Amino acid sequence: RSERIPMLIIPTEKRFDWQRAPVMLLFIVSANCLLFFFYQSADNDKYYEALHRYANSGFFEVEWPQFEHYLESRGEHSALLTHRNALADDNQGEVWVALLRDAGFYTFLQQRRDAFLTPAQLDKWVNERSQIHALIFSTSVLRFGLTPSELSITTLFSHQFLHGGFMHLLGNMFFLVICGFTVEAAIGPLRFLAFYLISGLAGGLLFYISNTSGSTPLVGASGAISGVMAMYVAAFRLKRIEFFYWFFMFVGFIRAPALLILGFYIGKEILDYYTNPHSNVAYMAHVGGFIAGSLLILGALLLNRNIFDFTYLEQDQSIDPAQEQLAEVYSLIEKYRFGLALKTLNALITEHGNSLERETLRYNLTKLRPDKAFLNSLHTLLRHKPGNERELALLHSVWRENPEIRHTLDTDSQVRLALNLTSPDYLTTAEDIFNALQHDKANHSALGVLARRLSLCFEGLGNAAKHKTYNDFAERAISGGSLR
Structure with missing residues (x-):
């Protein structure tokens, strides 16, 4: 796999809103996680058992020359060279995996078995090899993954709910949640599910078109999630929205027209597809999802604008300035700049009003140097009406810590x-x-x-x-x- 440029761009315009509970999003995430942990978890055992049985069968010696012939007949010279180098490096396991996962090769062997097997070998091969083949093709990736050479309606949808590993699942679910709750809130849960599946289907089709004879199965929700990301930015169209970016050592937030970023997404995936030919990332599935998601949203806008909750999309969810100032106070405290923290807190209270949290913070800062400011803060704090048990416990603790205050209150x-x-x-x-x-x-x-x-x-x-x-x-x- 070639090295990729360390770069990440995530839309962050909207904040999570439980008033618009993402029911369908939670269903999709749960389905992916449950399938991974309770269905796909058995795959490794099946793989190891199949490889163990194949290693003990002795079939590789007679099948390897046939595999060379099979790859040459299909023009897969690069793959053949890779396998020969693996054997030269005494890495037979890698070749066994590729050989056993290729359904076309098993069919090829069945058609030619009389030519490369002796009568004494034939019965054993037919019986044991079919069991090994059935075992390895009972794994989730090979059974329900999208293999271009064996495209089916079932795998166009089933591959969207499978993943190649825990980090693959985690990464996909992260991006799905980041963008999905906004899209679902904007277009509704049923339409969100339909657009999600169509985007995944489009991603799978473009992956197939880019390599119709490929034998490597595609698994993962990446195409569908790319569609959701495209829906997110297409819903905002040319509005300047907030994105989080990470590019090498540079990290921060930018505001840019939404559709401009969509073009950047698609262009980057196409560039990676051509510059990383040996990568195991399905760039074309991403591109297919991006294109489908954006077309679905833009088409829906043209046909019926009423399907969108524009009140939600246009709602200002920027961070409360008071919260930003309070965060700055805590940051100054972490840097031991207590004087400046107190000055900033006093300005915050003057501008936005007081609260038990803010007064408690001022009490703790003035306590470092007891004077008139500390006494005033203590008096103000003890006059607050607690709103819950935690606040009541706080006031009790402050009163017990300062017994002398009774004479001045x-x-x-x-x-x-x-x-x-x-x-x-x-x-x-x-x-x-x-x-x-x-x-x-x-x-x-x-x-x-x-x-x-x-x-x-x-x-x-x-x-x-x-x-x-x-x-x-x-x-x-x-x-x-x-x-x-």
Whole structure:
């Protein structure tokens, strides 16, 4: 296999949107994965058994001269030279694989068996060789892969759901997911499935046309996925959309007219096809898929524009500027540039408002050098209303870390915090705040509200004594009586 230019371009205009769940995409990905792990997983055992039986049969000595003649008669001189070099390098296994995988050669042998086998050899060869042939052709790649010399309607579709290895599967599913959810959201699940299969079929046909007598089977969803990638960019047509690129050491994002990139895709695959003649990549299947996918989308646009969800396609899904600024803050923290991180965070809060996450971050940054800014951040943080258990645990932890803050935090803020902490996990802290405020003779009505909440909590926990104590306090606070 020749070396390829290290280059990658991926469209990234749209972000994953579960409001438009990609049902058909998930079905296709699941089908490919299930077939690979639960059906194709048996292929290696079948291959090894077939090779082991062939090695022990002694058939190669009589078949090799026939294989040479067979390749010469088909004009496959390059393949013949490759096999002779493998034998010269004592690599018989490579030749056995090629010989056993060639269905045409087995037919050739059957037609000529009386000419190269003695009567004593014939019965053994007919029986054992047919079993070896059946075993190796029961593997998924040879049974359902698209072999140009034996093209069929079945293999035009079945080859799209098989893969040559785990990395082949992983790479294909990655590109399918990256582009597929957008296409399905834009044209609908059933049309997406139909266009996907047609693109794969077109890829298989162009692979066949480029090598009609080939005996190497094509497997993989590459043609169909190329079609999906083409549909992605064709749906946007000349709109400038975002792409991720990797070219040698250069990595980043660019914006370019969508159809311009489609032309680049097709041109690159055709160039690779002619400059990498010995590659095992099915470039023509990719090209066939690209062309079919783009024509399907453009044709659909011409026939009926209403099949497209243009609201989704034109929706701005650019990254929230506030999220970009927050990411910059975290990046500065990773570089230990805490001063600049705090300055950037303060600007973010001023421009976009505060939140518990942002205030927690500011608290942690100012904690490095306790001063007025730290005290202000601490006060602001403790006044936040928690939205979930994780945020409540955070506020409890901050309060426990800074016991001296009680003397500077106003009564209302302390009561609100204690009210938030009236849950079984933090009830002790809520009581501590209540007791401290009672000792300081804090506002009666505020303490009455807190006492009522504590009374209800202890009632729920079955603690009758504390329930009565806090309930009595609440009643006195409400009636305006003595709180002692």
